Amino acid sequence: MSRVLIAGESWVTQSTHIKGVDSFTTSSYVVGVEPLRRALEGRGHQVTHLPAHLAPAQFPGDAAALAEYDVVVLSDIGANSLQLAPEVFERARRGADRLEALRGWVGEGGGLLMIGGYLSFTGFEAKAAFRNTVLHEVLPVELLPEDDRVELPAGARAEVADAAHPALGGVDGAWPHLLGYNRVRPRAGAEVLATLNADPLVAVGAYGSGRSAVFTSDCSPHWAPEPFCEEWDGYAEVFGGLVEWLAG
Template identity: 35%
Template sequence: MKPVLLAGETFHTTSLSAKGLEVRASSRYSNGALRFVGGLSSHGIEVVQIGGERCEAEFPKTLVELDKYSAVIISDVGALSLLYTPETRLGKRSVNRLELLREWTALGGGLMMAGGYTSYQGIDGSAMFHGTAIEEALPVALHAGPDGLEAPEGLDPVIEKREHPVFSDLPSSIPYVLGMNRVKPLPDGVSTTLAHCENRGQKLPLLSVREYHAGRSLAWTTDIAPHWLSDDFMRWEGYDKLMVNMVKWVAKEI
């Protein structure tokens, strides 16, 4: 199996500490994908991660570059970080990498989007994937406005298609989550909702899959890390297996 490309899941936090008139600034860099990358690596899957701050300069700009990977995972990085390129900042034409991803998927690639504050439309609408080429390849439809749902009471996943390979060999039911992106299911026959969460009388797709021309796409609408993944989820013995199964399915390895 070729390596998997993960785009996103990194962030900088800047804070101010005030003690009277003395104010100090500090910052730290975090990578939210360490558990995810470790889980895949333990099952022999190599992950190449391009943090959100590096996507503009380093994310692939050709089909040949994308073909180095068995799957591309977009997680907690917005559309602008992929659309901006060094060339466009200089006022020159460049490639639309969301259209490139759609084409690559249609030609046989594997595309996965994981949820987060800057996935799908995002907690405040700033992710802005609605109306882009990549939405055409996803197994869900996006709302035009903010889609982040905080659920401190917890949301319990309900599996609809237990027989699907994504759920093979899971040791138990999926633990609760603390938030997700609200998306809309596509019509039956276009995509399949494998699991959902219920909120205020609505069934919200949690895990959806689709055959897109010669390729495959998968939407996991909660996080791959805290805080939307609860502590129970992160400690769950099935975490690695579920993440590995999702990646292997989209890469046509199962």
């Protein structure tokens, strides 16, 4: 059993309804982590979910806090939400450099997985911005300086390069279609285990005494439609394999 922290995979949606000359606004809170949580818990892992709106105040800030986990997963949450704690952003006080702490933790033996989304890697309008942080060097891929999203509305299937690698969990056969991903470049020395549209989809590598991995598409809609994240047995094998490989 591994102890897994998943940060991100939640959002608040606000809608404006206009009815003639009148209008009103409604808000909703959406959690996208459930397919991933179920897959990992079904393989015996202990999962803690830190929603995106709580991450600025609660993301682990030092090695002692990170030591509570074996693997940290960042999914659809930008660098600002991890770097800018309330005391820094709202009160202009010095605080912990949490991405530096995360880099050091991986270098000492931790496992880091980044999953794609509009606020992963470089992201929508480059707002995820991990390329500008110390965490970039930990990843097994090089990030682009511009908006890196690739939308595939007709869908595309993964091409597996190394089905025997343990990080893929023994998944077999064709993968269901995916509807998009973040474009990245392979880093020298890393292993690209699967591609999408000829770009890295799953890549793994070592960083110091630790390990890092990426899955550049999503773990939930819209890039991961239901046939991928709800109906395919291979979903749990892939993400379970990644977490188990990262945990060593």
